[in-house]
Amino acid sequence: xxxxxxxxxxxxxxxxxxxxxxxxxxxxxxxxxxxxxxxxxxxxxxxxxxxxxxxxxxxxxxxxxxxxxxxxxxxxxxxxxxxxxxxxxxxxxxxxxxxxxxxxxxxxxxxxxxxxxxxxxxxxxxxxxxxxxxxxxxxxxxxxxxxxxxxxxxxxxxxxxxxxxxxxxxxxxxxxxxxxxxxxxxxxxxxxxxxxxxxxxxxxxxxxxxxxxxxxxxxxxxxxxxxxxxxxxxxxxxxxxxxxxxxxxxxxxxxxxxxxxxxxxxxxxxxxxxxxxxxxxxxxxxxxxxxxxxxxxxxxxxxxxxxxxxxxxxxxxxxxxxxxxxxxxxxxxxxxxxxxxxxxxxxxxxxxxxxxxxxxxxxxxxxxxxxxxxxxxxxxxxxxxxxxxxxxxxxxxxxxxxxxxxxxxxxxxxxxxxxxxxxxxxxxxxxxxxxxxxxxxxxxxxxxxxxxxxxxxxxxxxxxxxxxxxxxxxxxxxxxxxxxxxxxxxxxxxxxxxxxxxxxxxxxxxxxxxxxxxxxxxxxxxxxxxxxxxxx
Numbered sequence: 001x002x003x004x005x006x007x008x009x010x011x012x013x014x015x016x017x018x019x020x021x022x023x024x025x026x027x028x029x030x031x032x033x034x035x036x037x038x039x040x041x042x043x044x045x046x047x048x049x050x051x052x053x054x055x056x057x058x059x060x061x062x063x064x065x066x067x068x069x070x071x072x073x074x075x076x077x078x079x080x081x082x083x084x085x086x087x088x089x090x091x092x093x094x095x096x097x098x099x100x101x102x103x104x105x106x107x108x109x110x111x112x113x114x115x116x117x118x119x120x121x122x123x124x125x126x127x128x129x130x131x132x133x134x135x136x137x138x139x140x141x142x143x144x145x146x147x148x149x150x151x152x153x154x155x156x157x158x159x160x161x162x163x164x165x166x167x168x169x170x171x172x173x174x175x176x177x178x179x180x181x182x183x184x185x186x187x188x189x190x191x192x193x194x195x196x197x198x199x200x201x202x203x204x205x206x207x208x209x210x211x212x213x214x215x216x217x218x219x220x221x222x223x224x225x226x227x228x229x230x231x232x233x234x235x236x237x238x239x240x241x242x243x244x245x246x247x248x249x250x251x252x253x254x255x256x257x258x259x260x261x262x263x264x265x266x267x268x269x270x271x272x273x274x275x276x277x278x279x280x281x282x283x284x285x286x287x288x289x290x291x292x293x294x295x296x297x298x299x300x301x302x303x304x305x306x307x308x309x310x311x312x313x314x315x316x317x318x319x320x321x322x323x324x325x326x327x328x329x330x331x332x333x334x335x336x337x338x339x340x341x342x343x344x345x346x347x348x349x350x351x352x353x354x355x356x357x358x359x360x361x362x363x364x365x366x367x368x369x370x371x372x373x374x375x376x377x378x379x380x381x382x383x384x385x386x387x388x389x390x391x392x393x394x395x396x397x398x399x400x401x402x403x404x405x406x407x408x409x410x411x412x413x414x415x416x417x418x419x420x421x422x423x424x425x426x427x428x429x430x431x432x433x434x435x436x437x438x439x440x441x442x443x444x445x446x447x448x449x450x451x452x453x454x455x456x457x458x459x460x461x462x463x464x465x466x467x468x469x470x471x472x473x474x475x476x477x478x479x480x481x482x483x484x485x486x487x488x489x490x491x492x493x494x495x496x497x498x499x500x501x502x503x504x505x506x507x508x509x510x511x512x513x514x515x516x517x518x519x520x521x522x523x524x525x526x527x528x529x530x531x532x533x534x535x536x
Contacts, residue, residue, distance in 0.1 A: 012040070023071070024046060028073065033169050042069075047415070063378055077116075104165045107134075132163075142181055210232075212237070213275070224323035239284045257350045258392070267290060272297065275312070297315065380428050386457050465479045495517075
């Protein structure tokens with residue numbers, strides 16, 4: 001007969017909070033929680049490496065907007081999630097990571113010799129996640145998980161860490177089953193005097209410009225952003241994390257060419273620049289070459305990013321709430337077509353610069369991927385040259401690991417998105433170097449029949465590092481890689497695979513995306529990046 005234990009309190013708490021899916025990988029200290037999963041209504045998706053399970057949870061959180069539970073074991077299992085949680089922190093993805101711990105008697109730093117023992121496991125997470133929650137008794141589990149859920153889902157979103165000792169997870173409990181839990185995220189509203197001041201600056205601006213970051217997308221503020229841009233007749237550029245925040249083909253769209261000096265100059269020339277949901281970090285500032293000449297208004301939910309790079313009228317707020325308030329107070333203005341004309345001229349200058357660099361192959365490949373992918377299908381991109389092109393040139397929403405910049409994100413993240421909605425195909429894009437980080441997850445894709453098509457661009461090594469090193473030192477070191485026959489390897493997992501060419505890519509990729517279950521498309525190609533403009 002089944003006896004309820006601490007693990008049951010974990011799954012009951014997650015269920016009561018609205019969780020539907022748990023990602024993870026079992027380990028000895030966490031077996032109490034994993035055993036309880038079979039007595040719950042939760043769907044479990046098990047990956048082969050904890051870091052990849054973290055990436056899958058990250059993607060699930062991004063596409064659903066809800067905290068994604070991640071369940072792992074102590075010590076090595078816990079530590080393997082750190083790179084994924086760093087990405088979730090940088091990208092503000094609400095991942096609720098739950099790890100086991102050594103028995104309660106081993107907490108506190110004593111050297112008792114328990115398996116997986118660390119002197120202070122939670123210290124490894126404290127500088128990465130939003131909050132850390134340690135449980136010592138079974139009765140603490142529901143409240144700790146509810147507090148962690150609330151922390152993760154309160155703007156700015158982010159990952160959290162909960163740890164529960166092995167003996168607490170295994171011990172029988174007399175605590176009644178959890179039937180309801182409340183974890184209400186606190187709204188982050190703007191201060192009214194700051195909105196009034198910002199509205200006055202924008203209403204009186206002669207050349208207002210808006211830079212939309214990932215905070216716009218996370219808060220669901222696309223409607224409010226467009227309304228304000230049209231009210232102000234202000235051009236809008238989107239950061240790489242903010243792709244999809246503003247319509248790509250809108251007359252006021254500057255698109256996302258932030259690694260281009262023409263765009264940097266345009267943003268600098270604004271007499272009032274409204275930055276929404278961006279910290280103006282390295283990528284969004286063209287590697288910190290951006291020097292605004294006018295007033296900057298910055299709306300940012302993450303207090304640590306507010307005015308961290310440039311002086312501004314800083315408004316600590318959720319993007320949607322602040323933009324809605326600005327729409328109500330900002331006076332309508334018209335440039336009589338001058339703003340749209342300036343946007344079009346900027347894009348023409350960017351296009352001329354790209355067209356002068358003999359990059360037809362790269363544009364052909366990206367166009368083929370765009371044409372093959374159904375409009376409502378999400379895409380997840382690893383840190384690879386084609387993804388760096390997509391940051392600037394992809395016309396709609398996309399997800400990448402550009403927050404923390406680690407390799408191996410694309411494929412496991414796509415699996416997480418497919419678990420969230422298995423009715424539509426999902427695209428993953430990797431280079432051959434990044435693909436090797438997550439090749440084991442072909443088994444996961446096959447086991448759960450997840451509809452993910454994995455495009456692997458095989459250039460024989462770490463392509464972007466090859467370019468960086470050759471440019472800086474005249475030759476590259478440690479960038480060339482032996483790699484497997486990816487098509488044969490995929491087929492050994494029972495995953496259909498095809499080797500393609502740039503000319504056949506659109507057709508092969510579209511066919512793979514239209515087929516049920518996982519598939520792999522391998523494109524041998526040596527792609528190049530467009531020339532940087534931040535290096536003089």
